[in-house]
Amino acid sequence: MNRVEIRAEGFSHFFGEIQNLKSISLEILAHEILGIIGPSGSGKSTFLRALNRLNDLVPGSRVEGLLEVQGQDIYAPGTSIVGLRRKLGMVFATPVPLPRSIYENIAFGPKMAGVKNRQKLDDLVEDSLRKTALWDEVKDRLEQSANKLSGGQQQRLCLARILALRPDFILLDEPSSGLDPISTMKIEESLRQLKSGFTIILVTNNTKQAARVSDRTAFFLMGELVEVGETGRMFTAPSDPRTNDYISGRFG
Amino acid sequence: MTRLERSEKLIRLSLLIIAFSAVSVLAVITVFIFEQGTPVLFKYGFKNFLLGLDWYPGEKSFGLLPMIIGSLLVTLGALVVGVPLGLACAVTLTEFSSKRVRQVVKPMIELLAGIPSVVYGFIGVVILVPFIRRTLGGPGLSVLAASIILGIMILPTIISISMDSFTALPKTYREGSIALGATRWQTVRLVLFPAARSGIIASIILGMGRAVGETMAVIMIAGNAATIPRSLLAPVRTLTSNIALEMGYASGDHRQALFATGVILFIIIMILNTAANMTSRKRKG
Amino acid sequence: MRIDPRKGQAVARAWLWVLTAVTVFILFFIIFYILRKGLPVINSAFLTKNPEDMGKAGGIFSTIIGTIALTFMAILMATPLGVGTAIFLTEYTAQNRLTRIIRFGSECLAGIPSIIFGLFGFILFVTKLGFGWSILSGGLTLSFMILPTIIRTSEEALRAVPQCYREVSYSVGGTKWQTVTRVVLPSALPGIATGVILSVGRSIGETAAVIFTAGSALRLPTSLFSSSRTMSVHFYILAREGISMSNAYGTAAVLIIAVLAINFAAYSLMNRFMKRYS
Numbered sequence: 001m002n003r004v005e006i007r008a009e010g011f012s013h014f015f016g017e018i019q020n021l022k023s024i025s026l027e028i029l030a031h032e033i034l035g036i037i038g039p040s041g042s043g044k045s046t047f048l049r050a051l052n053r054l055n056d057l058v059p060g061s062r063v064e065g066l067l068e069v070q071g072q073d074i075y076a077p078g079t080s081i082v083g084l085r086r087k088l089g090m091v092f093a094t095p096v097p098l099p100r101s102i103y104e105n106i107a108f109g110p111k112m113a114g115v116k117n118r119q120k121l122d123d124l125v126e127d128s129l130r131k132t133a134l135w136d137e138v139k140d141r142l143e144q145s146a147n148k149l150s151g152g153q154q155q156r157l158c159l160a161r162i163l164a165l166r167p168d169f170i171l172l173d174e175p176s177s178g179l180d181p182i183s184t185m186k187i188e189e190s191l192r193q194l195k196s197g198f199t200i201i202l203v204t205n206n207t208k209q210a211a212r213v214s215d216r217t218a219f220f221l222m223g224e225l226v227e228v229g230e231t232g233r234m235f236t237a238p239s240d241p242r243t244n245d246y247i248s249g250r251f252g
Numbered sequence: 253m254t255r256l257e258r259s260e261k262l263i264r265l266s267l268l269i270i271a272f273s274a275v276s277v278l279a280v281i282t283v284f285i286f287e288q289g290t291p292v293l294f295k296y297g298f299k300n301f302l303l304g305l306d307w308y309p310g311e312k313s314f315g316l317l318p319m320i321i322g323s324l325l326v327t328l329g330a331l332v333v334g335v336p337l338g339l340a341c342a343v344t345l346t347e348f349s350s351k352r353v354r355q356v357v358k359p360m361i362e363l364l365a366g367i368p369s370v371v372y373g374f375i376g377v378v379i380l381v382p383f384i385r386r387t388l389g390g391p392g393l394s395v396l397a398a399s400i401i402l403g404i405m406i407l408p409t410i411i412s413i414s415m416d417s418f419t420a421l422p423k424t425y426r427e428g429s430i431a432l433g434a435t436r437w438q439t440v441r442l443v444l445f446p447a448a449r450s451g452i453i454a455s456i457i458l459g460m461g462r463a464v465g466e467t468m469a470v471i472m473i474a475g476n477a478a479t480i481p482r483s484l485l486a487p488v489r490t491l492t493s494n495i496a497l498e499m500g501y502a503s504g505d506h507r508q509a510l511f512a513t514g515v516i517l518f519i520i521i522m523i524l525n526t527a528a529n530m531t532s533r534k535r536k537g
Numbered sequence: 538m539r540i541d542p543r544k545g546q547a548v549a550r551a552w553l554w555v556l557t558a559v560t561v562f563i564l565f566f567i568i569f570y571i572l573r574k575g576l577p578v579i580n581s582a583f584l585t586k587n588p589e590d591m592g593k594a595g596g597i598f599s600t601i602i603g604t605i606a607l608t609f610m611a612i613l614m615a616t617p618l619g620v621g622t623a624i625f626l627t628e629y630t631a632q633n634r635l636t637r638i639i640r641f642g643s644e645c646l647a648g649i650p651s652i653i654f655g656l657f658g659f660i661l662f663v664t665k666l667g668f669g670w671s672i673l674s675g676g677l678t679l680s681f682m683i684l685p686t687i688i689r690t691s692e693e694a695l696r697a698v699p700q701c702y703r704e705v706s707y708s709v710g711g712t713k714w715q716t717v718t719r720v721v722l723p724s725a726l727p728g729i730a731t732g733v734i735l736s737v738g739r740s741i742g743e744t745a746a747v748i749f750t751a752g753s754a755l756r757l758p759t760s761l762f763s764s765s766r767t768m769s770v771h772f773y774i775l776a777r778e779g780i781s782m783s784n785a786y787g788t789a790a791v792l793i794i795a796v797l798a799i800n801f802a803a804y805s806l807m808n809r810f811m812k813r814y815s
């Protein structure tokens with residue numbers, strides 16, 4: 001049994017008066033791929049963004065309860081948010097390459113973290129691009145603008161961008177929603193290979209993707225965690241009828 | 253918390269100080285103008301300033317009424333000249349011309365907004381004033397000359413902002429009206445003008461502000477006689493010219509009186525500004 | 538009697554085009570007239586020699602230097618202040634009463650006539666602070682005048698940067714200041730530069746505020762505390778005192794060419810900036 005890396009206990013989130021996470025209690029284990037599924041508005045993305053405190057950017061954001069990463073309460077005063085965000089790298093639904101070269105995109109995070117040595121940056125860039133199977137495709141044009149890449153390549157670039165920071169966790173928020181099936185497949189393949197080095201949390205609107213890729217799956221509905229369990233069981237014999245209804249497509 | 257994150261608080265504070273300094277400039281200017289101008293307003297009486305007909309600083313007579321009327325007349329005249337021309341231009345360029353024409357002409361008009369006011373005044377002196385003198389009589393240096401030149405000066409402002417107001421209107425307004433069988437002109441007259449009204453009014457108020465505040469061009473062509481003009485062809489002095497003309501050699505109470513002129517001008521502009529703000533906020537809200 | 542709307546439109550269109558043509562004609566005529574009378578006066582001597590005989594002879598070199606010095610000072614002081622304020626308003630605060638007050642103050646500043654700035658500059662810098670009629674007084678006064686424009690254009694440029702860029706920066710561990718300097722500002726730079734360039738154009742043409750703060754000395758300025766005449770002040774004095782009409786035209790032509798070139802540069806920059814984000 002792997003150790004617990006992330007622990008939520010009675011964790012709730014509010015935007016002003018609206019509560020969009022209702023007392024979530026959940027454990028995420030090391031080196032697993034946890035899929036989070038649920039209809040729109042169920043709080044999946046909010047939970048993901050609570051993990052790296054990206055919700056803090058929205059005025060009126062407020063939390064209650066406990067959320068621990070590697071044993072530390074991440075909402076305790078004095079927490080280094082910057083360190084937290086480097087530890088939990090996030091990939092967004094729409095690939096957002098920064099308006100600079102491919103090399104500079106990957107080196108962006110490490111440079112801000114203080115890495116100055118050119119050789120070290122080169123190594124980080126190559127290593128991250130290899131891990132996302134992009135290296136061979138772009139190694140001859142690292143100085144080119146990242147905007148020239150295709151959608152699928154851009155998304156893999158975004159993944160490489162966070163890998164350059166050597167995170168412990170990879171958070172993905174519907175990463176293949178805008179991508180064609182081949183690019184989706186490439187991303188999912190990368191995730192399987194990265195699993196051994198990272199703990200991965202994948203929010204997805206596509207239940208079949210969760211079924212393909214994740215070890216365990218959590219089902220969110222209207223801000224509540226309805227059920228979490230081993231993926232095979234969740235998709236064949238879920239305990240909660242609501243889970244069954246969602247997976248079988250009766251709503252969503 | 254990293255050291256970098258702690259210094260973030262310092263950065264925010266520094267930027268707050270910068271922002272506040274920028275705005276306190278306004279406060280400082282207001283304070284100074286009022287500090288210099290109000291004592292003399294009280295010494296000689298506010299009513300005497302506002303309603304007095306005689307501006308004879310040598311005899312301590314500081315009646316600003318001719319200049320107030322002068323500013324009003326010249327501004328009104330500028331609007332009479334500038335608004336119809338400006339709106340016509342704006343409508344033609346947005347509703348009756350192709351995109352290419354618009355893309356070429358609009359930047360050119362905005363470029364013209366950068367021409368210094370002294371140049372406008374100069375053109376007035378060498379071309380317009382003699383023309384008025386020859387064809388209509390009088391000294392040429394007149395309310396009419398000032399109104400025309402000022403009207404031309406505010407054209408870029410009115411055209412630019414009105415054009416923006418028209419292009420900001422949703423396409424559906426035009427499409428809906430045409431679909432009901434209206435001609436484009438009817439659409440402009442009955443649908444677009446009312447809809448763009450607050451933007452147009454804001455542009456007019458801004459143009460008015462520019463006209464009221466204009467100094468150099470007016471000095472060159474308005475004649476600068478400190479009396480209430482009897483006709484459009486009579487010379488006139490505005491509040492702004494009053495200050496600029498005599499500041500160079502005024503002292504003592506005379507100088508303070510010029511500051512008092514500044515105070516009154518300031519108040520007028522603030523009123524116009526607030527009106528413009530309220531109108532454009534109505535558009536957004 | 539009902540007029541056929543199509544006839545009504547034809548009449549209206551005719552009128553509109555006439556008025557538009559008149560407007561465009563007037564505006565272009567002014568430039569054309571000045572250039573036609575002024576360009577022949579301009580030669581290398583005109584641009585490199587100082588005014589002689591109160592401006593009746595010689596060139597306008599000292600006024601060119603004066604203009605450059607004053608404008609440079611104004612931009613130097615107003616740009617950090619203005620851009621800093623814009624950064625604060627867009628990146629460091631939510632839309633609340635504080636930002637509304639600051640923005641209202643900035644817009645009021647924008648509406649104050651230049652003669653009032655001249656008065657203010659005269660009292661504060663020339664007299665109270667004892668700088669006298671000088672480039673320093675003039676530059677300070679001008680910087681206050683262009684401050685609102687720089688704040689407004691910088692704010693617009695900053696707001697135009699897509700929010701997702703900021704999100705990316707934060708999500709890889711960037712602090713707010715790092716995000717501003719490494720992501721937001723570089724993207725907003727063309728827009729900010731446009732505002733600065735436009736302010737340069739405005740400073741060059743400014744007369745009322747300058748006459749009362751920088752004075753009108755014809756000599757080449759030697760220090761920040763020298764009084765100096767700018768091109769627009771020189772032009773005004775030449776024209777009003779009737780000293781030399783041809784030199785007046787020449788000065789005006791130089792002024793117009795400078796302003797048009799600068800504004801043209803600003804609008805080209807702005808267009809390139811818009812293309813990137815639309």
